[in-house]
Amino acid sequence: MSLIRTGMNLSFSFLSKLALVSFPVSELKKKNKIHDYSQLAWGSDYVFERLNQGMLGYMTGVGKGVKPCDRIILREGCESYQYQVEEVDYYSDPSDMWIALLKKVPID
Structure with a gap:
């Protein structure tokens, strides 16, 4: 049971970090004013x-x-x-x- 819980925490942690990584990429796509x-x-x-x-x-x-x-x-x-x-x-x-x-x- 704890192994599954740890896996879920790692998944959540990975997804939350993935969102942070993809944010700067979207910022780079913005045109300069x-x-x-x-x-x-x-x-x-x-x-x-x-x-x-x-x-x-x-x-x-x-x-x-x-x-x-x-x-x-x-x-x-x-x-x-x-x-x-x-x-x-x-x-x-x-x-x-x-x-x-x-x-x-x-x-x-």
Whole structure:
């Protein structure tokens, strides 16, 4: 009897761990977000500092949900540019303000 009970506990334990393992896999399947800052004003809504002839840059902005691998669309004059978020750090106050290292990528 105890052998059967142990087997059931192992099955339950295995199934509960299997659910934890499959959760990150489903997270990986989610698409990264595209954040469109092209209609916002540089200098008041966000700040972008170009590095390496615009191939990289640091951006400070406001808004929750920006994370690595997301894309950000910026506009300079009539030209649009798309950058991928390489790293992002959120400020403690205000909590929705962030600074990110961006890498220029082709527009999708």
